[in-house]
Each structure stands twice: as C-alpha cells, then as structure tokens.
Amino acid sequence: MAKKKILITWPLPEAVMARARESYDVIAHGxxxxxxxxxxxxxxxxxxxxxxxxxxxxxxxxxxxxxxNIKCISTFSIGFEHIDLEACKARGIKVGNxxxxxxxxxxxxxMLLLLGSARRASEGERMIRTRSWPGWxxxxxxxQRLDGKKLGIYGFGKIGQAxxxxxxxxxxxxxxxxxxxxxxEKEKEFDAIYHDSLDSLLSVSQFFSIxxxxxxxTRGFFNKAxxxxxxxxxxxVNTARGDLVNDEDMIxxxxxxxxxxxxxxxxxxEPKINEGYYDLPNTFLFPHLGSAAVEAxxxxxxxxxxxxxxxxxxxxxxxxxx
Ligand code: DGY
Numbered sequence: 472m473a474k475k476k477i478l479i480t481w482p483l484p485e486a487v488m489a490r491a492r493e494s495y496d497v498i499a500h501g502x503x504x505x506x507x508x509x510x511x512x513x514x515x516x517x518x519x520x521x522x523x524x525x526x527x528x529x530x531x532x533x534x535x536x537x538x539x540n541i542k543c544i545s546t547f548s549i550g551f552e553h554i555d556l557e558a559c560k561a562r563g564i565k566v567g568n569x570x571x572x573x574x575x576x577x578x579x580x581x582m583l584l585l586l587g588s589a590r591r592a593s594e595g596e597r598m599i600r601t602r603s604w605p606g607w608x609x610x611x612x613x614x615q616r617l618d619g620k621k622l623g624i625y626g627f628g629k630i631g632q633a634x635x636x637x638x639x640x641x642x643x644x645x646x647x648x649x650x651x652x653x654x655x656e657k658e659k660e661f662d663a664i665y666h667d668s669l670d671s672l673l674s675v676s677q678f679f680s681i682x683x684x685x686x687x688x689t690r691g692f693f694n695k696a697x698x699x700x701x702x703x704x705x706x707x708v709n710t711a712r713g714d715l716v717n718d719e720d721m722i723x724x725x726x727x728x729x730x731x732x733x734x735x736x737x738x739x740x741e742p743k744i745n746e747g748y749y750d751l752p753n754t755f756l757f758p759h760l761g762s763a764a765v766e767a768x769x770x771x772x773x774x775x776x777x778x779x780x781x782x783x784x785x786x787x788x789x790x791x792x793x
Contacts, residue, residue, distance in 0.1 A: 487772025567778030572770030584734025623676025
C-alpha cells in the first residue's frame with residue numbers, strides 16, 4: 472500500500488524525521504526562508520496530513536482555506552493558540568498537539584530565569600563581554616538568594632509542578648493559584664500552598680512565575696493592576712506566552728523599580744519584541760528556549776507523529792485538541 476503523504480513545515484530533529492520517513496512519504500520544508508501560509512496551503516493540496524509548528528498561524532481565515540483533503544493537523548508544540556480549533560471542528564479537521572515533551576525542559580528554563588534574575592547573571596555576563604569588569608568588589612552586582620523566598624506559580628499544570636519540584640530543591644516556599652486545585656497528596660509532594668485567587672497569590676509572591684496557557688481569560692493579565700499587588704521589588708519570570716503580559720506596564724515597573732527584575736523566555740509578537748526591553752539592565756532575556764533541549768524536541772516530534780499515526784489508523788489522537 473502506498474505510504475500516506477505528510478507535510479512537515481519545518482525541519483525537525485533527525486530522530487523524528489527518520490521515524491516520519493519510515494511511515495510516510497514526507498514533504499519537508501526547509502527553514503530558510505520559513506514556510507509561508509500560502510506555501511503551506513498550496514502544498515497541503517497534495518498531502519494527507521500537516522505537521523506544523525507554532526510559527527504557522529492558523530486563524531479561522533486560514534483554516535477555512537485548508538484544502539478538503541486535509542483532515543488531520545498535528546502541532547509540534549504544547550501551545551495551540553495558533554490554531555483556531557472551532558474552525559477546525561467546523562471543517563471536520565482533527566487536531567492534536569505535543570503536550571508532554573516540553574515539561575522538564577521548560578521548567579529548567581524557568582529555574583534558570585529565576586536564578587539568573589535573582590543573581591543578575593546577564594549583567595555580569597555583559598560586564599565581562601564589554602571588557603568593563605573592574606575586578607571583584609564587595610557591592611558589585613549584588614543580587615539575592617532564592618532559599619526561603621516565596622515563589623508564586625500561576626498555572627499549576629505539568630510545567631508549574633515540575634518548576635515547583637526544582638524550586639523546592641533550592642529551598643523556595645511554593646505557593647500556587649490555578650483554576651484547578653490539586654489533590655492534597657500532590658500539594659504535599661511540593662509542600663505547595665494553594666491560593667483561591669490570583670490576587671491572594673500575587674500578594675505573597677516575592678518571585679512570580681507565569682505558567683498559564685494563553686487563553687482569552689489570561690491574555691494581558693500581567694499588567695499595572697496585577698503588578699501593584701505583588702510585593703515591592705518582586706521578580707517575575709515568564710516561560711508561558713508573551714501575550715499574557717502587558718509589555719508597557721512591565722517595562723514601566725522595571726524602570727521604576729516596582730519590579731526588581733524580569734526573566735523572560737517568551738514575548739508578545741516575538742521575534743519582534745517591545746523595544747523597551749532591549750536597554751533595560753534588570754532583565755534576563757531568552758529567545759523562546761523553553762523546549763530547546765534535544766530530549767524535549769525529540770519527544771515533541773514523537774508525540775506529534777503519534778497523533779498522525781492514530782488518525783490514519785482510524786483511532787482517536789492520543790493528544791487530541793479537536
Ligand atoms: C510549545 O510547545 O508551545 C513551546 O512554547 C515551544 O517551546
């Protein structure tokens with residue numbers, strides 16, 4: 472039987488490509504330049520499924536133009552705000568994501584942002600690279616320790632919990648708010664203290680980590696009003712999505728010292744980020760590195776392929792979204 476054809480919109484790790492090629496006739500797009508939506512829609516006419524990434528934005532207008540032959544889309548990401556699921560449902564297109572591979576890698580990056588922000592790592596790095604280090608000084612780049620500090624985690628899903636586990640290793644006190652409260656034994660595992668509102672969580676969070684998905688309810692939630700509820704000089708890290716943050720309000724708070732530091736891995740409109748971030752010394756900034764670990768990227772690819780395999784086997788996708 473002829474192999475099914477799939478489009479992979481971006482080069483993926485070799486182990487993932489090898490597995491894909493074993494089962495499918497793969498059309499893989501090169502990464503330079505990245506695939507345009509028009510190219511994706513054109514190529515889609517001659518394939519049976521699409522494995523795409525968060526770079527390929529698929530609002531309703533795009534989904535409505537997906538050719539009739541496509542009934543399966545799988546995304547190489549845990550996030551799925553780039554795909555209009557309702558539009559997919561209306562067109563009978565099954566959609567799946569890759570929800571597990573990112574967990575540990577993203578929690579590690581959140582931990583790195585917490586540490587790097589608390590200990591002013593990027594300022595130190597810059598001092599060396601700009602050849603401006605005058606030598607050791609008692610008051611030079613003095614940050615703060617993590618131990619004994621209250622870490623508020625907003626969004627206590629898999630990544631939030633993996634961060635809690637790591638932060639416990641640094642003797643941080645874990646607080647969380649989520650629309651779902653974890654069972655008592657889970658809370659005990661992390662010595663996590665539940666807050667029944669975001670405001671309550673904010674009021675104690677000397678360190679605040681954003682781990683909630685991008686939804687109509689969460690977008691822009693981190694703004695002037697929210698920041699005002701944090702303790703003076705709090706440190707915030709974001710490994711979730713940039714659109715949860717109001718950049719102007721965050722930048723103003725970093726400039727005034729209301730926030731001591733921000734460690735950010737994700738940005739609204741990335742890679743074109745708010746100009747205000749570039750010259751702020753009290754930021755530790757990464758180019759969306761959360762899942763950029765070989766173990767994570769392999770697993771993400773395998774999960775995305777699991778969805779496609781299940782679809783062609785006439786089964787429910789294991790990581791079904793629509
Ligand atoms: C995801 O999978 O949604 C991540 O943001 C990719 O790093």
